[in-house]
Amino acid sequence: MGFFAQHDWEGRTYLGGWIELGATADAVSPSTGESLASFAVASPADVETATDLAVSAQRTWASTSPEERSAVLRRAAAILEDQRGVLERWLQDEAGSAPGKAAFEVGLVASELHLASATAMVPYGQVLRSGRPRLSLSRRVPVGVVGVISPFNFPAILAMRSIAPALALGNAVVLKPDPRTTIAGGLLLAAVLEEAGLPVGVLNVVPGGTEVGAALVDEPRVPVISFTGSTPAGRAIAERGGRLLKRVHLELGGNNALVVLEDADVEAAASAGAWGSFLHQGQICMTTGRHLVHESLYDRYVALLSEKAARIPAGPPASGAPLGPIIDAGQRDKVHSVVTRSVDAGARLTAGGTYEALFYAPSVLADVAPGHAAFEEEIFGPVASITPFSTTDQLVQLVNSSPYGLSIGILTGDAYAAFELAERLSSGIVHINDQTVDDEAQAPFGGVGASGTGVRFGGHEANIEAFTETQWVTMQARIAEYPF
Numbered sequence: 001m002g003f004f005a006q007h008d009w010e011g012r013t014y015l016g017g018w019i020e021l022g023a024t025a026d027a028v029s030p031s032t033g034e035s036l037a038s039f040a041v042a043s044p045a046d047v048e049t050a051t052d053l054a055v056s057a058q059r060t061w062a063s064t065s066p067e068e069r070s071a072v073l074r075r076a077a078a079i080l081e082d083q084r085g086v087l088e089r090w091l092q093d094e095a096g097s098a099p100g101k102a103a104f105e106v107g108l109v110a111s112e113l114h115l116a117s118a119t120a121m122v123p124y125g126q127v128l129r130s131g132r133p134r135l136s137l138s139r140r141v142p143v144g145v146v147g148v149i150s151p152f153n154f155p156a157i158l159a160m161r162s163i164a165p166a167l168a169l170g171n172a173v174v175l176k177p178d179p180r181t182t183i184a185g186g187l188l189l190a191a192v193l194e195e196a197g198l199p200v201g202v203l204n205v206v207p208g209g210t211e212v213g214a215a216l217v218d219e220p221r222v223p224v225i226s227f228t229g230s231t232p233a234g235r236a237i238a239e240r241g242g243r244l245l246k247r248v249h250l251e252l253g254g255n256n257a258l259v260v261l262e263d264a265d266v267e268a269a270a271s272a273g274a275w276g277s278f279l280h281q282g283q284i285c286m287t288t289g290r291h292l293v294h295e296s297l298y299d300r301y302v303a304l305l306s307e308k309a310a311r312i313p314a315g316p317p318a319s320g321a322p323l324g325p326i327i328d329a330g331q332r333d334k335v336h337s338v339v340t341r342s343v344d345a346g347a348r349l350t351a352g353g354t355y356e357a358l359f360y361a362p363s364v365l366a367d368v369a370p371g372h373a374a375f376e377e378e379i380f381g382p383v384a385s386i387t388p389f390s391t392t393d394q395l396v397q398l399v400n401s402s403p404y405g406l407s408i409g410i411l412t413g414d415a416y417a418a419f420e421l422a423e424r425l426s427s428g429i430v431h432i433n434d435q436t437v438d439d440e441a442q443a444p445f446g447g448v449g450a451s452g453t454g455v456r457f458g459g460h461e462a463n464i465e466a467f468t469e470t471q472w473v474t475m476q477a478r479i480a481e482y483p484f
């Protein structure tokens with residue numbers, strides 16, 4: 001199977017090898033509306049088949065040496081790095097990623113594979129003290145089959161950040177990618193891992209929508225679900241999984257604040273703010289949704305950010321434009337509805353607010369206040385909302401009033417004061433003197449509140465916590481003696 005040979009996987013999925021199923025669907029370019037490829041669509045019954053395959057392949061996979069598992073992941077990283085253009089192109093064509101975003105994502109996927117290849121080799125337990133003459137230890141064992149459900153926006157990394165560590169630790173995986181990014185977020189990842197030597201059955205891809213995801217959550221032989229997506233879908237999945245006492249890792253939405261303190265360099269702040277709000281058309285869980293700006297810098301910041309927004313073009317990735325399309329018309333309409341409802345409620349549109357086809361102009365809303373849609377909701381589009389504040393207490397209240405808690409940026413001339421301020425903010429991630437969007441394979445990534453309840457992604461410790469179970473084992477030379 002050639003990783004780059006579309007005719008090898010066209011019309012199929014990876015389910016115990018490359019197979020056709022009854023139904024197919026098309027991968028569609030959000031830039032042009034043209035069909036890019038077709039793929040097989042799974043049914044709930046196919047989820048059962050995928051789980052059968054995964055359950056039987058997992059035992060052998062878990063008993064292969066850690067060196068071997070590590071080597072598969074290392075080879076996958078090398079294949080991806082050697083042929084990075086293939087995945088980059090699909091991220092551009094299918095997911096509407098600008099070239100820089102696509103390249104960044106492929107780098108992250110490779111980095112995730114490298115990290116997971118090391119996770120396969122690190123210590124996985126502790127020797128415990130015991131009051132009795134015996135060896136007492138705790139060790140982490142694979143959970144068995146991990147179900148991964150992933151979104152469209154960074155489809156490759158948000159699938160691979162669960163797949164790679166789960167495989168490294170001896171699990172099998174059933175992946176349900178978002179139907180809008182089945183190729184970049186599903187089939188190509190399977191093709192790379194297959195080419196790297198992953199045995200058949202250890203990873204299976206079940207393309208489809210909500211009903212296929214729900215069947216995966218309901219499948220009793222899948223004890224861990226790793227979900228990345230919206231908060232409403234996360235709630236539904238947690239409820240379903242809870243009934244079956246599953247461990248459900250949830251990485252959900254955000255409404256992230258970029259705080260511009262009184263002593264910040266306002267020009268640098270506006271540049272960072274533009275990146276935080278507009279990168280990948282704002283379709284990132286860590287996107288800067290709310291710019292909270294000290295009143296002394298407010299007018300200048302609004303003017304600078306609005307000028308920048310007006311100069312950043314959106315266009316097809318092939319044109320080299322820094323911003324691409326919104327993923328589909330439904331999502332675009334949601335973005336536009338937040339803008340119009342906020343303007344109706346009293347916010348001031350200082351840039352953008354228009355669209356052509358799926359290309360939404362980078363937009364700025366000033367004078368946004370609590371209660372406005374742009375302040376309260378995750379927009380998931382290229383819209384920066386700006387709110388002034390005067391005191392630190394007011395700022396803390398504004399930041400923490402959001403039910404979300406994923407990422408916060410604090411821009412300031414006094415980094416230590418921001419470090420102290422960070423302790424008062426409800427957020428899984430805080431960047432001082434940077435905007436809100438960042439990820440590294442080795443850093444603990446995740447949110448609090450409506451942004452997620454799972455363990456963190458990133459680093460060996462988090463990988464092991466997420467994708468293994470703890471087993472306490474004692475061992476002594478002879479059978480213990482008892483008075484009975």
Ligand code: NAD
Pocket residue numbers: 149150151152153154158176177178179208209210212213214217228229230231233234236237251252253254284285286378380406447451452
């Ligand atoms: P979504 O929740 O609609 O879909 C995500 C995935 O879940 C898709 O594969 C979808 O088919 C599946 N799905 C949806 N409902 C389901 C259900 N009831 N049962 C089983 N599967 C179901 O998400 P979206 O709107 O496409 O993606 C954007 C959202 O994802 C945003 O809210 C964004 O903030 C969030 N996100 C979070 C992170 C993070 O790490 N915290 C990263 C990226 C995106």
